Amino acid sequence: MADALGEILLTEEQIRRRVAELGRQISADYAGLELTLVCVLRGAVVFLADLIRHLSLPASIDFMAISSYGSDTQSTGVVRIVKDLDDSIQHRHVLVVEDIVDTGLTLAYLLDNLRNRSATSVRVCALLDKPARRRVPITLDYVGFTLPDCFVVGYGLDFAQRYRGLPHVVVLSPEEVCPRG
Ligand code: IMP
Numbered sequence: 001m002a003d004a005l006g007e008i009l010l011t012e013e014q015i016r017r018r019v020a021e022l023g024r025q026i027s028a029d030y031a032g033l034e035l036t037l038v039c040v041l042r043g044a045v046v047f048l049a050d051l052i053r054h055l056s057l058p059a060s061i062d063f064m065a066i067s068s069y070g071s072d073t074q075s076t077g078v079v080r081i082v083k084d085l086d087d088s089i090q091h092r093h094v095l096v097v098e099d100i101v102d103t104g105l106t107l108a109y110l111l112d113n114l115r116n117r118s119a120t121s122v123r124v125c126a127l128l129d130k131p132a133r134r135r136v137p138i139t140l141d142y143v144g145f146t147l148p149d150c151f152v153v154g155y156g157l158d159f160a161q162r163y164r165g166l167p168h169v170v171v172l173s174p175e176e177v178c179p180r181g
Pocket of ligand 1: 043099100101102103104105106107150151152153157158159
């Protein structure tokens, strides 16, 4: 399986160190408060599991799953909630935990939806950011790594449900050359 993949962009060690840093930064920023981590299924599960172990504050976890409508949804950003949160986020500090932000359309929809639920605050922590393809302006409060415009898998991210268990982040196609900024 591994020999069908391309260049390793982020090693296990790089990810481990950065996730620990993010955990420390989030813990400092929210010191004295309680957090609700909203994990966007399914790709962010691995990141969430590591991140929460680096938080030194009380944090609950909830999950949301969304899926695109039809074939042209990636261009329209029309998505549908497949699984909603189990608990109310009213008066809670919410941190959305995302795997990767590409066009930003999915996250824009999700944030719009969450911001109508009377949370005290709603912020975003994305492990990976691919700003080259952004179609809507989005503020990412915490970003693990900024990547070039390449399709990547591993550390939770999939292609057709494969490769989520890889400990590193790797370019899917062996032929793809990632532009460097
Ligand atoms: P956006 O709405 O275009 O920002 O898409 C975000 C979603 O697309 C992510 O949560 C992923 O599920 C998926 N996605 C975007 N880029 C990649 C990638 O490089 N690898 C795996 N999934 C990706």
